Amino acid sequence: MARYALILFVIILASCTDIAKYEKFYHFEDEQWLATDTAIFEIEIDDTNANYNISLNLRHYNSYAFQNLWVQQTLITPSKNELVAKRNLSLGNKMGQWHGVALNDVVNVEIPTERKVMFSQAGKYQFKFVHLMRDHHLPDVLDFGITIEKNK
Numbered sequence: 477m478a479r480y481a482l483i484l485f486v487i488i489l490a491s492c493t494d495i496a497k498y499e500k501f502y503h504f505e506d507e508q509w510l511a512t513d514t515a516i517f518e519i520e521i522d523d524t525n526a527n528y529n530i531s532l533n534l535r536h537y538n539s540y541a542f543q544n545l546w547v548q549q550t551l552i553t554p555s556k557n558e559l560v561a562k563r564n565l566s567l568g569n570k571m572g573q574w575h576g577v578a579l580n581d582v583v584n585v586e587i588p589t590e591r592k593v594m595f596s597q598a599g600k601y602q603f604k605f606v607h608l609m610r611d612h613h614l615p616d617v618l619d620f621g622i623t624i625e626k627n628k
Contacts, residue, residue, distance in 0.1 A: 496628070501533065501621035502605075509617040515605040517622050521595040526626050530590035532565060532605075533621035538581045540616040543568045546608035547620075554599025562608060563589060582618065592627065 502515035534545060544566050551559040565587050568574045576585030595601065603622055607614060 496626040498624040499533075499621065501535070501619040503619050504617055507537070507616060507618055509607050509614040509620065511607060511609075511612045513606070515620045517603045519601050519603075519624055520599070521601055522598050523626070524595055524598055527592040527594050528590075529588065529623075529625050529627060530593060531586050531588045531623040531625075532563070533587070533619075533623060534565065534567065534576075534585045534617070535619040535621075536567070536583055536585075537616035537618070538574070538578065538583060540567070540583070540614075542609065542614075543570065545614075547605050548608050550604040552602040552604070554597045554601065586623065 498519045500517050502517070504510075504513060532547070544564055547563050547565060549561045549563055551561075553559070565585075566575065567583075567585055574583045574585070575587075576583050578584075605620060605622075
């Protein structure tokens with residue numbers, strides 16, 4: 477009987493908790509980001525009184541040829557307004573050391589881009605990313621992602 481009560485308690489607790497973190501990745505075929513590839517992420521925002529931190533994430537091989545990554549971010553609001561921003565994401569320093577965590581030959585970088593952002597409308601937001609680098613294709617790029625975390 478106590479076992480069933482514990483299971484029921486865990487189910488009730490899990491159903492009452494607010495999802496405070498959204499983290500998704502877009503995987504690139506053939507381990508390269510083509511200029512024609514668009515990484516798209518959708519998130520439902522219900523709490524317009526909260527503020528959120530936003531980070532962009534990149535998984536790349538140690539052999540990635542650049543210290544940075546230029547991206548264009550398009551945010552589409554629930555009312556279909558589009559906000560466009562260009563971002564220069566620093567991935568490493570001039571000494572050839574990568575930011576982030578390296579495991580074997582894969583580097584994971586999380587780059588904070590926005591702090592204490594408030595979403596003015598409840599509903600579905602869409603984030604779209606394309607790279608703006610001079611090369612049409614960027615070899616050695618595995619995944620690009622976004623993390624949106626509600627401040628406590």
